[in-house]
Amino acid sequence: MEKCKSNRRWTCPCKQNANGLGTDEKSVRILIAGIEKITPDTEDFGEVSGSLALNSTAAVCEALRFILDNKTERISDIGGLSYDSAYFRACEVYPKLSESEIKNHQDLQNEINWQLEKTK
Template identity: 40%
Template sequence: MIKYHIQLRNNLQKISFKRKLNFAIQICERIYPEYLKFYELNDFGNPELLEKGIDVCRKYEKSKFSEKEINDLILKIKSVTPDTEDYGELIGFLALNAAASVSEMLKFVLNSNDKHIFDIANFMFDSVDFQVSDRYPNLNDKEIKWQLQQTDN
């Protein structure tokens, strides 16, 4: 994991704002369906707010949005982000990561800080990790490490 973090930080330093934003948009689009599933199962949240956040970022370069509009959207998304104490099952964690990713992407648009892109990538990494762990609960660290080594070759 440390190697991944170092490589991610190094790669983020080398790419433009636009490529970072596109990377974030792609991640948010990929994990958004988990939020939608969560919403349908729990009748909590607001998928339209996440869609709006993604759309704002897609259109950001062509249509400038005010800082107030973006901050208001971040607050609204926060209000519909599931709390893992209330929704501790896998789908709750995935929905939390989806909502947090969109919020971080909007923050990136405001201040261009790579930390937000780094966090989004980690939310995606964690989401995949949660799903693999849920699907294959008996894998131990040694088996996981062996599998990762096989993919490196």
């Protein structure tokens, strides 16, 4: 296999994703559009399931947009979506807890600690 001679990290024409698309800007934009097209409407699911599905697709799109523009706030946004998902899930699993108890619950503390560890 020939080694890529491109010096551009994200636009190497020899790299392809599982869909057979390259990592050039046009291909990444096609991926984003495809994901947005299949993003579920939260009305079609239960409150928590819909939010989790929406957060998942939003996180993937933000990661792809980061490839295009290298804006670090996209990584922060992904962290926010991850925290929100953990929060929604905790609310579903522990419906009798108050908002304060949910925010201090070990599940959410684990999420915060995991994000802090990964961003060191």
